Amino acid sequence: MVLETARLLLRPLEARDLDGLIQIFSDPVAMRHYPSTKTREEGAAWLLWCQGLAPVGLHAAVLKADGAFVGQCGLVPQTVDGKDELEIGYLLLQAHWGKGLASEAAMAWRDHGFSLGRTRLISLIDPANTPSIRVAERVGMTLDHETAKWGKRLLVYAIAQEP
Numbered sequence: 001m002v003l004e005t006a007r008l009l010l011r012p013l014e015a016r017d018l019d020g021l022i023q024i025f026s027d028p029v030a031m032r033h034y035p036s037t038k039t040r041e042e043g044a045a046w047l048l049w050c051q052g053l054a055p056v057g058l059h060a061a062v063l064k065a066d067g068a069f070v071g072q073c074g075l076v077p078q079t080v081d082g083k084d085e086l087e088i089g090y091l092l093l094q095a096h097w098g099k100g101l102a103s104e105a106a107m108a109w110r111d112h113g114f115s116l117g118r119t120r121l122i123s124l125i126d127p128a129n130t131p132s133i134r135v136a137e138r139v140g141m142t143l144d145h146e147t148a149k150w151g152k153r154l155l156v157y158a159i160a161q162e163p
């Protein structure tokens with residue numbers, strides 16, 4: 001399953017994306033709101049986990065212009081406060097921040113999530129992750145509540161659509 005936006009193709013992650021993923025996972029700035037950076041081995045395991053979530057899961061975001069890998073974005077099943085939720089997740093290479101690409105990809109996944117019949121989509125965000133909060137707001141999400149997950153306090157941003 002491939003989604004297309006003005007500047008991006010959003011396609012399933014492939015083994016050839018590992019180098020790009022590792023550029024994100026080994027960057028302490030990109031990973032500052034995660035427990036730690038990831039090794040190549042951990043990145044390879046992550047890639048397999050994402051592929052196993054098909055037809056959802058984080059997908060590669062590549063530029064239509066030249067096929068360059070810019071990051072990952074997609075829909076990730078999560079359990080939050082005992083409830084099954086579908087999260088829009090996004091992680092981009094630092095070189096591609098500040099261009100509106102994360103929001104462009106996230107909006108495509110929002111529309112796709114609703115087209116699957118989901119009535120609510122969320123993003124789980126560290127309160128200090130202002131760029132991520134801005135993406136959630138551009139997608140049309142608002143702060144729903146706070147929760148504790150993965151041993152930390154997280155904001156649950158959400159958007160709902162009537163069935």
Ligand SMILES: CC(C)(COP(=O)(O)OP(=O)(O)OC[C@H]1O[C@@H](n2cnc3c(N)ncnc32)[C@H](O)[C@@H]1OP(=O)(O)O)[C@@H](O)C(=O)NCCC(=O)NCCS
Nearest residue numbers: 030090091092097098099100101102103124125131132135
């Ligand atoms: C979260 C993350 C994806 C946000 O990336 P981003 O590039 O800031 O987000 P966007 O793609 O929405 O880009 C928005 C910025 O691009 C600018 N921009 C430039 N050209 C633009 C365009 N054509 N369209 C829209 N925005 C544009 C906007 O002004 C905005 O800048 P501002 O926030 O300073 O006002 C990025 O910081 C990241 O990958 N972080 C590491 C992983 C992470 O924390 N993920 C979230 C976990 S919850």
